[in-house]
Amino acid sequence: MKIVGVNIKRLREGKNITLRELARKLNISASFLSQIETGKASPSLVTLKNIADSLQATVGSLIGEDQPQDDNIVVRENERKVLEHVGEGVKINLLTSPNPNKQMEPLLFKLDEKASSGSSMYKHYGQEFILVLKGAMEMTLNDTKYHLKKGDSIYFNSSVSHSFNNIHKGATEALWVVTPPTF
Amino acid sequence: MKIVGVNIKRLREGKNITLRELARKLNISASFLSQIETGKASPSLVTLKNIADSLQATVGSLIGEDQPQDDNIVVRENERKVLEHVGEGVKINLLTSPNPNKQMEPLLFKLDEKASSGSSMYKHYGQEFILVLKGAMEMTLNDTKYHLKKGDSIYFNSSVSHSFNNIHKGATEALWVVTPPTF
């Protein structure tokens, strides 16, 4: 957990605030903050949360959970992997290469005319963002229905039950970004 | 920090494993795990990290950082807020309403002909995903240049210095998703 310290220090210095200043704002001793930054001590959960808040960061980012990859950068349009059998008339294009460190999962949904997510509602953790690129679709969140046409976007909590169906005369395409990644 | 407990409990029960089982796997006492789940005690950072790993979750999600909003769902194409003065010939459309709980920030970049991010390179934390919707652009990551044309996408770590410029004869549009959110 030494990473926490260097992350805190980097953020703090990035904001040009002094160790004592930050410590005072957090109601901890400057000494302790120093020990945290140098990895000689480890803060309690609530202290860490306070630190994260003060630095406008998240605990997750401080402990290095939001870490990245360096390869698998580009996916060309013609190189996209396609998931075919997710549902009747539904195809999913993966817009990234597999990578365990992703924070989000960008997908391209292609819905044939009248295609839908099926009868059951989805419900899981995380968040979703959808931007309609072509056509129009109907999203159902709990019992509310949203008509989304080309250019409209929606951002919602995956924990509300949700489903979708194509309401366009023809194919509908939507950019879908899901967090956390599942592919 | 009581939320940690209920999240752990929910995950554990979702996996149908018993409190004692999980405790044994974590090398902590079942009693202590119980106290954590009921909010009567709070685990140390390393213990929490272990728990998160065991449950295939992240510390961030356990402490409720990946939590959502319930309003501000839809942004219509004609309702988008536009940031004008981010650079010469660069406009940013916000695709979500302001919300402190978002995990990602979806943006629509519109680049006039020859527009670019300027001379300086960007470098910050988090990750970025870009999908070119119209035209073509050149992304520079460290010293590597990537030509991206309509339909191509790229996913990279924001900590590598990066910049972009429009290489299309005409406007270029790109969907940009950034994590963590900054707007």
Next chain:
DNA sequence: AATTTTGTTAAATTAGACTTGACAAGACGA
């Protein structure tokens, strides 16, 4: 050169992370 501010360290304190052992409630088979 004096003074203040920087971050770091050693040692002391003390909160709270964690264990032990016991308990009641429910499940299960004999």
Next chain:
DNA sequence: TCGTCTTGTCAAGTCTAATTTAACAAAATT
């Protein structure tokens, strides 16, 4: 129906380690 086994929880204790105090050298100000 009794006993045993498992479930999660609680009270009280232990002891680690989170946090403080106080002092230090180095750098920055004045």
